[in-house]
Amino acid sequence: MFNAIVLTQEGKATKAELRPVDEKELPSGDVDVAVEYSTINYKDALAITGRGAIVKKWPMVPGIDLAGRIETSGSPDWKAGDRVVVTGWGLGETTWGGLSQKARLDSRWLLALPEAYSARQAMAVGTAGFTAALCARALERHGLEPGDGEVLVTGAAGGVGSIAVAILAGMGHTVVASTGRPTEIEYLEGLGRRASSTARASPRRSACGASSTACSARRARTSAGPSTPGWRGGSRPARSGRASSAGRGSAPAGSS
Numbered sequence: 001m002f003n004a005i006v007l008t009q010e011g012k013a014t015k016a017e018l019r020p021v022d023e024k025e026l027p028s029g030d031v032d033v034a035v036e037y038s039t040i041n042y043k044d045a046l047a048i049t050g051r052g053a054i055v056k057k058w059p060m061v062p063g064i065d066l067a068g069r070i071e072t073s074g075s076p077d078w079k080a081g082d083r084v085v086v087t088g089w090g091l092g093e094t095t096w097g098g099l100s101q102k103a104r105l106d107s108r109w110l111l112a113l114p115e116a117y118s119a120r121q122a123m124a125v126g127t128a129g130f131t132a133a134l135c136a137r138a139l140e141r142h143g144l145e146p147g148d149g150e151v152l153v154t155g156a157a158g159g160v161g162s163i164a165v166a167i168l169a170g171m172g173h174t175v176v177a178s179t180g181r182p183t184e185i186e187y188l189e190g191l192g193r194r195a196s197s198t199a200r201a202s203p204r205r206s207a208c209g210a211s212s213t214a215c216s217a218r219r220a221r222t223s224a225g226p227s228t229p230g231w232r233g234g235s236r237p238a239r240s241g242r243a244s245s246a247g248r249g250s251a252p253a254g255s256s
């Protein structure tokens with residue numbers, strides 16, 4: 001037996017309970033993983049609260065990703081003890097996901113967890129961070145290079161947006177982070193600062209505040225922000241509504 005969050009449907013309502021689960025209840029798969037960490041993705045919140053049509057099969061264990069160690073393997077590619085990470089593949093939607101102490105999975109979905117990462121770190125990045133990284137790589141593939149101009153991240157205080165800000169600043173881009181929550185500007189500026197903390201001699205750009213997601217209304221520069229190399233915090237938006245903050249980083253990719 002092991003513990004899992006199990007979702008069932010009662011009428012049109014979703015019932016979520018943390019309960020012991022018998023191994024016999026596990027779905028089919030050739031690999032059993034002892035789950036160490038998972039994330040709570042927005043999709044998981046929708047699934048657990050029953051507010052979105054996320055779950056396609058009942059009962060369901062939510063959790064769109066997981067990291068852990070293989071317990072038993074019927075695949076020649078994996079052995080007990082291997083550290084793995086899984087994201088996507090219908091986890092938490094069509095097959096049981098990561099909010100469980102154990103998962104039975106198709107071995108083709110597994111990725112080896114690189115030595116440098118603990119399971120906790122991998123899931124701190126999570127599917128949202130993985131998505132942000134794919135977006136940053138896609139921009140690179142389309143030829144975007146540091147110095148080409150500002151990169152606008154909308155929904156910047158969200159899961160994908162916040163990691164995109166950190167990654168892009170870490171890659172050396174000038175990031176304009178657009179958020180509807182002015183209270184998050186300091187947090188976003190902090191992400192840019194941390195990502196660019198290894199920058200020693202990069203040109204400084206001020207942050208901007210704007211009244212729209214397009215960051216069209218630039219505000220006056222200010223030196224009020226901390227003087228971290230490669231980064232200068234800027235003015236705070238004076239009015240409510242969506243606001244932006246910008247930063248420049250020139251640390252190597254992957255340093256954030």
Ligand SMILES: NC(=O)c1ccc[n+]([C@@H]2O[C@H](COP(=O)([O-])OP(=O)(O)OC[C@H]3O[C@@H](n4cnc5c(N)ncnc54)[C@H](OP(=O)(O)O)[C@@H]3O)[C@@H](O)[C@H]2O)c1
Pocket residue numbers: 041042127128129131154155156157158159160161178179180181213
């Ligand atoms: N999370 C994942 O693993 C994942 C994977 C693939 C694709 N996606 C997609 O990526 C997008 C972001 O996902 P997320 O997980 O980062 O969601 P999230 O954490 O909820 O962030 C979404 C952000 O969008 C902004 N936003 C919300 N309502 C808005 C509105 N009416 N107008 C303008 N901006 C608004 C908010 O940014 P501020 O708080 O800064 O205002 C919010 O924090 C979604 O479209 C999602 O489907 C996510």
